[in-house]
Amino acid sequence: MKIKEFLEKDAKTRKEIVEKAFEEAEKIQEEYSPFITLNKFDGKIEEGKLKGIPVSFKDSICTKGIRTTAGSKILMNYVPPFDAHVVEKIKENGGKILGKTAMDEFGFGSFCINTFIIPKNAYDKERVSGGSSGGAATLTAKMSYPHIAIAESTGGSITTPASFNGVYGLTPTYGRVSRYGLIDYSNSLDKIGIMSKEIFGIALGLEIIAGKDPRDMTSANVPVASYSKIGKPNKKLKIGVIKNTEKYTRKEIFSEMMNKLQKNNDILEIHDVEMNTLDYALYSYYIIAMAEASTNLSKYCGLRYGLQKEIEGNYNEYFSKIRAEGFGDEAKRRIIIGTFVRMAGYKDKYYEKALKVRTLVINEFSEKFKDFDLLVLPSTPNIAPKFKEVERIEPIEAYKFDILTIPPNLAGLPHLTIPIGKLENMPIGMQAIANKFEEEKLISFGYIFEND
């Protein structure tokens, strides 16, 4: 059922639909495990822009009174005392919390396997859902009733899983949506965004959650457009296809993307462009993300919340015991690397240099947006891999899988992944990047392909 159709129903009918949606979520959970925590429907249907639409939240988004683990054992039984800004906004608009979706621990991963509840791909249970917002993507794909997923991306955690599961995924401009109540992975890169089966769901969700919030000093004071009222573009869009991503992408995906674009050349003016900083963005990203992550994770020590144990020894021994037990391997790896790159003697070589590279990436994008409305590239280098394929993968190879999603994330630019078809019966996607705060262009662009 389409969202618009649902919104037109009377309250009684909406209530029945929402009940069914919650039941459906339970069934999906049994087969695909997209949730860490499932919520119960309280039976109340309120008004507002959502009128009862079930909304799922990635488990790194704090929900008052509902367990929030960020996919980590160290927060296994943590129940936040407050709602994140986005949760408040959804509630104010009559959205119902469907549950908390599975994710790689603290967002550390591209396949959603670095955690204790591992969702399966909506199209093939032997394949990964994608990381880190895997649960959100699988759920979005499987839900037949109206649903919006609030997810989060640091380096591609919306685009990758959305693309693997054939749904839309918007990562807004850094600062467009308040991060208040988002459990930090890397504060200068974290962006809360939306997944939906429909472009309209993306637009409606953004309209609700975007805007300045004094509780997040990095949230931007930029007016929020009526995204839900936008349609297809009313003038020709100038598109730059980032050509040098081709070498990283499976041939069929790249050519299908070109196909889709060409089919719409009445409304798109298509050019090839090169991004010189593409190869460096990956390294810059991982250094900054890990440096910040290693400091964010220091607060988890078993003292005030989260995993606790009998206190033995001095505080150092106690903290170490909790952290050794509570963090998974990938979290530990990122703490170690993240600490290393900011240590005296190495900081200049890694952390400071990575920040400089980020500036270069940002500058190159700004140059490009002088000439283009949007830049387009494939969402992922390949279709969703099988679980048994990723089991053996080396960390550095897994990091390299993010090569296409990292540039817009590192630059803090809004981007949208759009399903463009299938390869080996698995969904593939392309992503469009806009200049900062130009989410409207992405939404218009998305509508072009919606009923293709």
Add this chain to the structure above:
Amino acid sequence: MTKIGLEIHVALNTKTKLFCKDSTESNSPNTSVCPICLGYPGSKPQLNKKAIDLAIKAALMLNCKVRTKFWFDRKIYFYPDLAKNFQITQHEATIGYDGHFSIRNKEIRIREIHLEEDPAKIVYTGSIENSKYVLLDYNRSGVPLIEIVTEPDFSNSNEVAIFLRKLIRYLEYLDLFNSSREGAIRCDVNVSIEGGERVEVKNVSGIENIKRAIDYEILRQTTLLNKGEKIKRETRHFDETLGITIGLRSKETEEDYGYIYEPDIPIIKINEEKIEKLKNEVGELPDQRKERLVLQYKINNELATAIVSERDLADLFEYCCKEINDYQFVAKWIGNYLKKSLNWNNIKFSQSKVTKEKFLEFLKDIKNNKINEREAKELIKTFVDSGEIVRVESSKEDIQKVISEFYDEISPSLNEKGINHIIGKILKKINYKADPKELKKLIEKIKEEKSK
């Protein structure tokens, strides 16, 4: 030669904490806390702009250069009092640098001044070495501190004490600091004597203890050197009860805090106009003002010192001197009687309910003999407390009743001195709530009756 340098921590006089809206004042432990100052997952700092203004004023007071662009850094170390296991501080671009502050004829160079958050308060259940457990009070977590770092320009503890007293006096004058708050001034003291390494005594509280710690260190280090032993670089703790310093950890290798930029707080930019405005607000400093008052109003040094102990008091003095040209009189009433009443009530003039206008009227009434001085001295006590002059005239009956108690003492031979003596006694009995001239008339009437 002995070299002493200080890192002085002063709690800024703000109503709320540095990164959240909790009050800086509280009665019982752990009541002025929230997810931000407890470091809960998902919380973000919200900078208190007032603290920035106060810190800039402190920098200006110390003749520092003020940066027009600065930011915050994360200092990462694990300690139970640190809610996030990192402290938000300033490492690279401090608010002020390169200043000086003089004591007597010596100029102490100020290396830098920066703003940071205070950790929680650790309450030891025994001494620091043998406490089985400690208690934590997070009311202090997130209180804004300025850290003033001096060059090692002191040569003895006496100079340090003079410096700190003047510093506190100045900070209080500018309302940047409130000495009535517990443990408000804390120092890390660096002591080195020729031939030895630098030793740091951490976290000594209060001027007396700071003095004792320095004296002990000088004695300890000199004794060691005289015995031909080496002084190694280390961090020590001052035991207030025993009056000695105790080694905590050797500091052969510099601690690595792995600083990164604080990503949750955007860069702060201050324009020259703002700095000019704050400079004007700082204005004339206490010692300059005292000298001027002595010269301009020909008042004595002692009264002038009392008057400049608080800026509002000095303003009041100059305000009243515009209308009353008996400056000695005004100085006596403000520097002596008013100051004493304020001290008695343990408040500042700015905290009392007395307005400048009302106080001027009060002084005029004394000057014009509408209120006699003795009564005024009583009245000022309640004036400070309530902001009103509560002048209750005794009823005629009451006066008659009291006079009748002295009937026997009023002999026909009573001289002027004797009459005044009785008037004094009567006034005291009725709390000076009567006009002495009226009393005199009444007494003389009795005297005449008796002599008939």
